[in-house]
Amino acid sequence: MQDGAGAENVRAAGQATLRTDLGALAENWRRLSARAEGAECAAVVKADAYGLGVAPAAFALAEAGCKTFFVAHLSEGEILRRALWDTAAQARIFVLNGLSPAGSRLYVQSALIPVLGSLPEIEEWADFCHADGALHPAALHIDTGMNRLGLAPADLNRACDLMRAFTPVLAMSHFVSSEDMSAPRNRLQIDRFEQARAKLPPMPASLCNSSGMFLEDAPFFDLCRPGYALYGGNPTPGSDNPMRRVVDLSAVVLQVRDIAAGETAGYNARWTAPSRRRLATINLGYADGFLRSGSEGPIAVDVFVGGHYCPIVGRISMDLSIVDISETGPVKRGDRVEILGPNIEIDDLAAQAGTIGYEILTRLGPRFHRVYERSDESVFIQNDTAISSSSM
Numbered sequence: 001m002q003d004g005a006g007a008e009n010v011r012a013a014g015q016a017t018l019r020t021d022l023g024a025l026a027e028n029w030r031r032l033s034a035r036a037e038g039a040e041c042a043a044v045v046k047a048d049a050y051g052l053g054v055a056p057a058a059f060a061l062a063e064a065g066c067k068t069f070f071v072a073h074l075s076e077g078e079i080l081r082r083a084l085w086d087t088a089a090q091a092r093i094f095v096l097n098g099l100s101p102a103g104s105r106l107y108v109q110s111a112l113i114p115v116l117g118s119l120p121e122i123e124e125w126a127d128f129c130h131a132d133g134a135l136h137p138a139a140l141h142i143d144t145g146m147n148r149l150g151l152a153p154a155d156l157n158r159a160c161d162l163m164r165a166f167t168p169v170l171a172m173s174h175f176v177s178s179e180d181m182s183a184p185r186n187r188l189q190i191d192r193f194e195q196a197r198a199k200l201p202p203m204p205a206s207l208c209n210s211s212g213m214f215l216e217d218a219p220f221f222d223l224c225r226p227g228y229a230l231y232g233g234n235p236t237p238g239s240d241n242p243m244r245r246v247v248d249l250s251a252v253v254l255q256v257r258d259i260a261a262g263e264t265a266g267y268n269a270r271w272t273a274p275s276r277r278r279l280a281t282i283n284l285g286y287a288d289g290f291l292r293s294g295s296e297g298p299i300a301v302d303v304f305v306g307g308h309y310c311p312i313v314g315r316i317s318m319d320l321s322i323v324d325i326s327e328t329g330p331v332k333r334g335d336r337v338e339i340l341g342p343n344i345e346i347d348d349l350a351a352q353a354g355t356i357g358y359e360i361l362t363r364l365g366p367r368f369h370r371v372y373e374r375s376d377e378s379v380f381i382q383n384d385t386a387i388s389s390s391s392m
């Protein structure tokens, strides 16, 4: 019988593996921070740090010097506050989705700052602060064109009245299409944000997401809120990626088989071998976030194995995919196949799967062996338990 650690290693060798380079994550934060020209650089770690794991990501970011974090949900804020309790208790945590109805007390209990995005939320926070006898902090979300969350210009006067009951610490808005550098809408949104700010009492302001930080207008204000670029996504689509790679994803070849011309592969026989072909079946499917749309479009998703790019053939299924390895070097059972890594960027995979890199990252599944690396040390973390590799 295998002992616990031995069994763990054997299991890991056969599992699809998601490697997160926390050193590269920290480096990306430092690059963005330098870019912000004196404005504070926060980190957006919503959706479990874009699928990579909020606790290890937030530790690495806090250690690099990040003092302000953004999550989407109250529950994400509570998890992050617990995770940072021992190492970065002073970190500010903003909750982008605003005030959960009747939940005001929970924000205060976990020292979370709601981003208030409508008059009803502002009223609720003001009433709560009044009843609590304390000027608790909150941020204000100003709508400048997204029409999703945020105050309209007509709401601002009433908001100013209500704000006397609490401490407004940030005015923010969000770009609609900052990844399109030439979109006139970017300038329009900056102007609208300036106009709204002029009607509010003086307070720090924030507008930029990752791509916003690369606009020529450089509207950094006091605080930037990058997410995607921290995790290695390209904030400047169409140009070279200025960020370091953070994520490596590999799957494992379960078997290799030769099929004759005219044979089909996968569900519904959507692909027919044009000639004798060699196929590899890998342990990765749509339940792992390898999107089924990647096998439905006109161009198949590529993976990298045997030194070459190889196309997925047939439909991606829940737990498995099939790769045509006829044109690459030798491949055998147990070999690793690159899904994301030095040869395949997040944005490339996304384009082939007909989506955006944000969706690729946030769909990364729960079944991977997850490895977090930091230059010389590496830790293995799964299900919220961290075991340092030295104890394995």
Ligand SMILES: *Cc1c(COP(=O)(O)O)cnc(C)c1O
Binding pocket: 044, 046, 096, 173, 174, 208, 209, 210, 211, 225, 226, 227, 228, 229
């Ligand atoms: C997600 C989000 C961000 C981060 O955006 P990226 O494009 O990932 O950098 C910033 N601000 C708000 C309001 C968001 O919802």
